[in-house]
Amino acid sequence: MVRLITHNMLTCHVKNCTKDNFPLVFENVELEVRPAEANLDFIKRFIPKLEWDALVQTARSIGEDSLPEQMPEDKATLESEEFLQKLHHVLMEIHVEEGQMKCRGCGHIYPISTGIPNMLLAEHEVGR
């Protein structure tokens, strides 16, 4: 049940892992697409929070390439319903059910099973 909207907000929280800790890289993923009701206003308001490069990169890595490489510059395209629908599909409807997320910085692996990522750390990895 990891949606890309949440993944785009997630960094590695291992102690002293401050470089390359975002985005976490998906590995061996199993996807599931579940249609969800679209709230385009919410998506529109959420755009400024997104890291576009990370989103596109992640989406491509799991075989979803409907998004443009660069975030559209002009406001008209950005707020067009077609674009927001696309974004809604990528952010809200694609769920990662199985697999793992790996931090590029420290190499920590967060396993995902039945849609729930295990974010627990070993005691020595906990930041102070």
Added chain:
Amino acid sequence: MSRPEEIAPPEIFYGDIEAKKYTANTRIQNIQSEMTDRALELLALGDDEAKFLLDIGCGSGLSGEILDEDGHYWVGVDVSPSMLEVAVEREVEGDLFLQDIGQGFGFRPGTFDGAISISVLQWLLNADSAAHSPAQRITRFFTTLHGCLRNPSRAVFQFYPSSDDQVHMLTTCAQRAGFGGGVVVDYPNSTKKRKMYLCLMVGHQEVPSGLTEGGMEVDDGSSSKVKNEKRRKARAMASKKMKGKKALGSVDKDWILKKKELYRQRKGVEQVPRDSKFTGRKRKTRF
């Protein structure tokens, strides 16, 4: 009632049995949803726009469902796999994470528009293993939480502290992490209904006030004292009236006749004076 956090660590206490209880028991559900509603009220999200919220200790997603109903998007974290399993079975809308909140969050700055947490914070106050230091875990929790909340926003925690020291410790840690705000107590004079909410704020905001029995907000002006005094007097008057009525009603002729009949049955007719027109009559004052 014993405190669950003293029995076992959360991930063990909320095992399969306890998780099942949470979904099967309507009383627990009612209490949870009531507290969630109040927490949402304290969160003061304002306009009816959908928000991105964090549910700390989401468990089986009871509070999450209420967030769903309001159209919010949410992310839930919990340390108990069994509870999360139930949440998955119930097909809640939010994203779920298996996470120990004492280890901190890894969300990007400004991610969430608010955070709620129902009956969770007291778990952080216990050291469940030798490596755990409550103060350190609480500090880590509050600092990372402060980091991932938007400015301005709020985080509301309903919790059951076992002493004032614990409340003090939590508020100091929260302040050190950069939060403003404080504790809101609902129904402070009721043992059963009394609920404590830690209401933390990012950015400068005012602390909301707690609910009281009469449904009135507590304000510490003199007006409320006068109000209470009036109410207290009225109540005293009412109870006095009742007493007077009862006293008159209880020792009257009917009552005496009833008693006499009773003693006749118990001790025999000879032992009890017979009834006459003077029975139960009031004496003149000269006697």
